[in-house]
Amino acid sequence: MKKKAKGFLNTLKIESVGKHILLEFWGAKGLNSIKIIKKALTQAVDTSGATLLKIELHKFSPQGISGIALIAESHISIHTCPQYQYAAIDIFTCGDKVDPYQAISSLKSTLKPKDIQLLEVKRGVLK
Amino acid sequence: MKKKAKGFLNTLKIESVGKHILLEFWGAKGLNSIKIIKKALTQAVDTSGATLLKIELHKFSPQGISGIALIAESHISIHTCPQYQYAAIDIFTCGDKVDPYQAISSLKSTLKPKDIQLLEVKRGVLK
Numbered sequence: 001m002k003k004k005a006k007g008f009l010n011t012l013k014i015e016s017v018g019k020h021i022l023l024e025f026w027g028a029k030g031l032n033s034i035k036i037i038k039k040a041l042t043q044a045v046d047t048s049g050a051t052l053l054k055i056e057l058h059k060f061s062p063q064g065i066s067g068i069a070l071i072a073e074s075h076i077s078i079h080t081c082p083q084y085q086y087a088a089i090d091i092f093t094c095g096d097k098v099d100p101y102q103a104i105s106s107l108k109s110t111l112k113p114k115d116i117q118l119l120e121v122k123r124g125v126l127k
Numbered sequence: 128m129k130k131k132a133k134g135f136l137n138t139l140k141i142e143s144v145g146k147h148i149l150l151e152f153w154g155a156k157g158l159n160s161i162k163i164i165k166k167a168l169t170q171a172v173d174t175s176g177a178t179l180l181k182i183e184l185h186k187f188s189p190q191g192i193s194g195i196a197l198i199a200e201s202h203i204s205i206h207t208c209p210q211y212q213y214a215a216i217d218i219f220t221c222g223d224k225v226d227p228y229q230a231i232s233s234l235k236s237t238l239k240p241k242d243i244q245l246l247e248v249k250r251g252v253l254k
Binding site for chain 2: 084126
């Protein structure tokens with residue numbers, strides 16, 4: 001019993017370089033507006049406490065936007081498919097100073113998705 | 128038996144907006160060189176047949192580089208931790224014109240990792 005408890009505690013102590021969260025936003029709004037996507041990214045960076053290094057945005061014809069915020073802690077990216085009311089987002093944060101879930105909360109309030117799917121992956125798991 | 132075979136074929140036909148591949152490179156080389164990381168990204172984009180829109184690179188002090196290639200098909204990013212000889216890479220490609228595994232092959236030949244871990248996620252799975 002003691003051995004089992006120790007094993008469980010060990011799993012809680014697994015150290016990794018960062019967290020990478022893949023988000024699917026369905027039924028989201030503003031997906032073809034550069035202004036809204038820029039706002040979504042900048043507010044997500046601010047809310048999470050990350051340090052913004054650069055934002056790149058690109059609008060496709062006839063529709064769709066790609067946006068990437070390079071942050072000191074890694075990046076936040078968004079690629080939109082307005083034809084499906086879908087956006088693929090990923091939030092990659094190294095270290096533990098930034099809370100990526102704060103960024104998600106901000107993105108939700110800007111893009112107002114009806115449905116969300118989320119996958120969190122620990123990156124660079126250390127021995 | 129016939130029903131089972133049909134079910135199996137259906138899983139092969141699942142449509143998604145894109146593929147997102149998360150790669151861990153361990154024991155890799157050139158992780159603190161802007162020149163090598165830029166070369167790794169540009170060659171990966173070229174080899175995969177993707178269309179480059181923009182590359183952003185940032186060097187951290189005392190070590191570490193972040194690089195993102197925004198491509199018409201989504202993005203390729205790399206964040207390096209030379210202290211662990213580790214790089215976190217992700218390759219996100221929408222559509223089926225670009226083969227992300229060609230990009231991986233190119234990244235391997237430039238950065239020469241000793242070990243690799245790979246996770247492929249289908250993004251935006253459609254009904």
